[in-house]
Amino acid sequence: MATTTISDLINPQVMADMISAKIENKIVVTPFAKVDDTLVGVPGDTITVPQYAYIGDAEFVDEGETASTSTLTATSTTATIKKAMKAVELTDEVVLAGYGNPVGEANNQIAKAIASKVDSDAMAALLTATTVYDGSASIINYNDIVNAVDLFEEELNSEKVMFVHPKQMTQLRKNELFISADKYSCDTVLYGEVGMIANIHIVMSKKVKTDNSNSYYINPIIKLQEDGCEDDAPALTIYLKRDTNVETERNTLSRTTAISADKFYTVALSNASKVVLAHFAAEAADSTADTSSNN
Numbered sequence: 001m002a003t004t005t006i007s008d009l010i011n012p013q014v015m016a017d018m019i020s021a022k023i024e025n026k027i028v029v030t031p032f033a034k035v036d037d038t039l040v041g042v043p044g045d046t047i048t049v050p051q052y053a054y055i056g057d058a059e060f061v062d063e064g065e066t067a068s069t070s071t072l073t074a075t076s077t078t079a080t081i082k083k084a085m086k087a088v089e090l091t092d093e094v095v096l097a098g099y100g101n102p103v104g105e106a107n108n109q110i111a112k113a114i115a116s117k118v119d120s121d122a123m124a125a126l127l128t129a130t131t132v133y134d135g136s137a138s139i140i141n142y143n144d145i146v147n148a149v150d151l152f153e154e155e156l157n158s159e160k161v162m163f164v165h166p167k168q169m170t171q172l173r174k175n176e177l178f179i180s181a182d183k184y185s186c187d188t189v190l191y192g193e194v195g196m197i198a199n200i201h202i203v204m205s206k207k208v209k210t211d212n213s214n215s216y217y218i219n220p221i222i223k224l225q226e227d228g229c230e231d232d233a234p235a236l237t238i239y240l241k242r243d244t245n246v247e248t249e250r251n252t253l254s255r256t257t258a259i260s261a262d263k264f265y266t267v268a269l270s271n272a273s274k275v276v277l278a279h280f281a282a283e284a285a286d287s288t289a290d291t292s293s294n295n
Helices: 012-026 092-097 102-126 142-152 166-174 283-287
Strands: 034-036 046-052 074-080 082-091 132-135 160-164 193-197 200-204 216-223 236-251 256-269 275-281
Touching: 012 102, 012 236, 012 256, 046 256, 074 256, 082 092, 082 102, 092 102, 092 256, 102 216, 102 236, 102 256, 132 142, 142 216, 142 275, 160 166, 166 193, 166 200
Parallel strands: 034 236, 132 275, 160 200
Antiparallel strands: 046 074, 082 256, 160 216, 193 200, 216 275, 236 256
16 A cells, blocks of 8 residues: 655655746736846856947938948946745645645745745836836826826837736726726737726736835836837846746654745846836825725
8 A cells, every 4th residue: 555755745846847837827017028048057147238229210321422330339237146035844744634735835825925026026127217207196097197108209009018006996997998808809818917098908916116105106117029029128027047946855853844946037127218107196096995896
């Protein structure tokens, strides 16, 4: 008769795949970032992120004349790879009793912890953008969203995402120009999208911050990568050194097993021209919030 052992129930190789899958399901901001894995297996832990300036429009050149040259200029920032890690310890009694599936719960909690950290870093990177629209005199509304988007000065409309705090959704749902995702005539919905307004995809995230006085929300609006423009730098990039890694350590004297997971990465704003930070009043949103509408 086969005996189930702790090593059967806690398998780091299996858990790594499970936790990685759970992380993908729990992140909100990072699905809109490009993942750069060029640092995997390469020495060094610092990446230089260039921001190139436009060289200007082409010019007419007469027959036989020499075209003038433009200098490609760029500013740059550096980002250092860091290790995000979380660990839990399970006793044999808890694992073998199996009440509430403790091993599965450990997987879920570790995945949630790492996903939340990556999302927080992604939001923090977006908040380093320098293009700001001040609509803080009013709660989130159609006209100010349009004004904020127009700061991109686009000639052709492109897909965009705006991150809003769940408390702001009451105002959006009451706005007659807001289209809930369940009202779409087609099934095309971006990851986490709850609706659209002013042709902007709306995604909710509790990672959306307020200013220090909590008087207004800071809502990032990002332009998504355009089809056929792979060389065009994305708004946000996650530089991955090593993806989710799970290890276990057995303490035979206490009959406990420590489960730890880590991820080596950094997040950087890789194209500031694709981000606008829109400010909208928070007080009215908080005072009129209907908690039942967020369930």
